Amino acid sequence: MSKLNIVLFGPPGAGKGTQSAFLIKRYHLVHLSTGDLLRAEIKAESELGTQAKELMDRGELVADHIVIGMIRNKMEAHLDAKGFIFDGFPRTRAQAEALDAMLDVKEEPITAMLALEVPEEELVKRLLSRGATSGRSDDKDEAVIRNRIGEYMAKTAPLKDYFSAQGKYKAIDGVGSIDEITSRLIQAVG
Numbered sequence: 727m728s729k730l731n732i733v734l735f736g737p738p739g740a741g742k743g744t745q746s747a748f749l750i751k752r753y754h755l756v757h758l759s760t761g762d763l764l765r766a767e768i769k770a771e772s773e774l775g776t777q778a779k780e781l782m783d784r785g786e787l788v789a790d791h792i793v794i795g796m797i798r799n800k801m802e803a804h805l806d807a808k809g810f811i812f813d814g815f816p817r818t819r820a821q822a823e824a825l826d827a828m829l830d831v832k833e834e835p836i837t838a839m840l841a842l843e844v845p846e847e848e849l850v851k852r853l854l855s856r857g858a859t860s861g862r863s864d865d866k867d868e869a870v871i872r873n874r875i876g877e878y879m880a881k882t883a884p885l886k887d888y889f890s891a892q893g894k895y896k897a898i899d900g901v902g903s904i905d906e907i908t909s910r911l912i913q914a915v916g
């Protein structure tokens with residue numbers, strides 16, 4: 727059976743992390759979140775973590791080669807996975823092209839890009855409320871949040887066209903209860 731490789735896409739605060747948890751369980755996928763991997767590096771106080779933290783604290787993107795390398799390592803560590811869910815990756819065209827190249831080598835292409843759509847003011851509200859409890863410094867400051875959304879609009883949102891051209895882009899309404907949104911995602915996976 728072919729593998730299920732899903733890109734869970736959307737701006738910061740769209741619910742990618744929350745929804746990943748449900749999809750992983752249902753489809754037995756391996757979760758690959760570059761944000762989580764970077765936060766683990768920061769926690770471990772590695773050199774990479776120290777460099778990444780500065781950018782993350784400003785709401786800017788970390789260099790493509792860093793995140794691509796992290797994803798490559800994790801994919802190689804899980805060659806027997808039933809599939810992957812990419813959460814917060816790819817965020818640039820270079821990352822999307824690198825991902826396609828890595829998957830093509832294994833002949834297991836992306837199945838679908840599920841894009842959670844949420845209006846900007848709702849995102850800011852969600853992130854500020856997450857910041858009160860998550861301990862994530864980039865969720866506490868509205869200017870940083872707006873910068874992250876700006877980076878998304880400028881560099882990441884254009885990937886909808888990239889995946890659309892491959893017939894893989896599926897828009898999902900990301901406003902509603904967690905259960906409702908999970909059902910929409912499951913329906914989209916088909």
Ligand code: AMP
Pocket residue numbers: 738760761762764781782783785786787788789790793813814815816817821864874
């Ligand atoms: P996230 O947990 O996905 O919201 O990511 C938190 C922060 O980590 C982002 O604001 C970026 O600074 C950095 N980051 C995570 N994933 C990527 C990526 N694919 N490319 C570049 N930077 C990333």
